[in-house]
Amino acid sequence: MARSKHTDDAEVWQVLRASAGQRDGEPVAAEEIANQIEQLIISAGLPEGVRLPSERDLAQLTSASRPIVSQAIRILIVKGLVESRRGSGAYVRRKPETSLAATVSLMLSLNQESVPHLNDLRLWLESDGITQAIARSTRAEVDAGEEALRQLAASAGNTSAWISADTLFHATLVRASHNPYLASIYESVHETLLNYEYRNWIDSGTVPTWLRPAEAAGLTALHESILAAVRDRDEEAGRIAVLRHHRVMSEHLAASQA
Numbered sequence: 001m002a003r004s005k006h007t008d009d010a011e012v013w014q015v016l017r018a019s020a021g022q023r024d025g026e027p028v029a030a031e032e033i034a035n036q037i038e039q040l041i042i043s044a045g046l047p048e049g050v051r052l053p054s055e056r057d058l059a060q061l062t063s064a065s066r067p068i069v070s071q072a073i074r075i076l077i078v079k080g081l082v083e084s085r086r087g088s089g090a091y092v093r094r095k096p097e098t099s100l101a102a103t104v105s106l107m108l109s110l111n112q113e114s115v116p117h118l119n120d121l122r123l124w125l126e127s128d129g130i131t132q133a134i135a136r137s138t139r140a141e142v143d144a145g146e147e148a149l150r151q152l153a154a155s156a157g158n159t160s161a162w163i164s165a166d167t168l169f170h171a172t173l174v175r176a177s178h179n180p181y182l183a184s185i186y187e188s189v190h191e192t193l194l195n196y197e198y199r200n201w202i203d204s205g206t207v208p209t210w211l212r213p214a215e216a217a218g219l220t221a222l223h224e225s226i227l228a229a230v231r232d233r234d235e236e237a238g239r240i241a242v243l244r245h246h247r248v249m250s251e252h253l254a255a256s257q258a
């Protein structure tokens with residue numbers, strides 16, 4: 001994924017200033033701020049990898065409070081338009097499969113009992129994706145997987161950052177199947193489930209037990225096994241690692257429904 005190292009903060013500020021000009025000092029809801037930032041990303045065609053201004057600067061610019069801006073950023077993360085990177089802020093993440101994710105997400109919100117079905121679908125897509133990745137992945141793709149795993153490990157204790165990093169990790173490996181349709185459908189399904197799993201924690205700004213730094217090593221290890229199977233081109237190990245991750249995710253999903 002291409003990332004610009006130098007952020008185009010000046011450009012972001014310019015467009016945002018233009019769209020925030022008509023604020024009259026009334027308190028605003030997080031949704032409204034999220035919409036403003038979303039409009040900025042879409043209409044200004046901000047490329048993937050551009051860093052958004054800091055929460056403090058966004059708060060000043062939109063006359064909203066820091067907590068509101070923070071909540072707005074979390075809304076955008078859930079929508080897949082922004083990704084949070086620990087210690088360095090929020091970045092634009094534009095994805096062509098956004099509308100597919102929206103459809104899956106709508107189906108799930110209309111029938112929340114269908115969560116286990118969506119989770120099964122996720123397992124099937126990932127199993128095939130990883131099998132293909134084991135056969136076809138390049139060295140560069142395995143390296144990208146390593147980098148994504150490092151980001152994942154560094155995201156323990158931060159729910160929003162974890163969602164971004166976990167999606168990036170799984171999507172990176174499934175993309176190494178070299179089937180763009182499988183990769184897109186998989187990513188939409190995965191992300192919808194993850195947002196569902198973590199929505200309560202996202203809303204309240206808290207961290208589930210299994211993501212606390214002391215506990216997260218076990219969760220990171222589950223991912224390390226998937227990566228190792230791709231790196232070692234071990235199909236059997238890949239199937240087992242994907243299944244193990246699936247079982248833990250099923251438990252977390254069940255816990256999030258309680």
Ligand SMILES: [Zn+2]
Pocket residue numbers: 166170223245
């Ligand atoms: Zn995962």
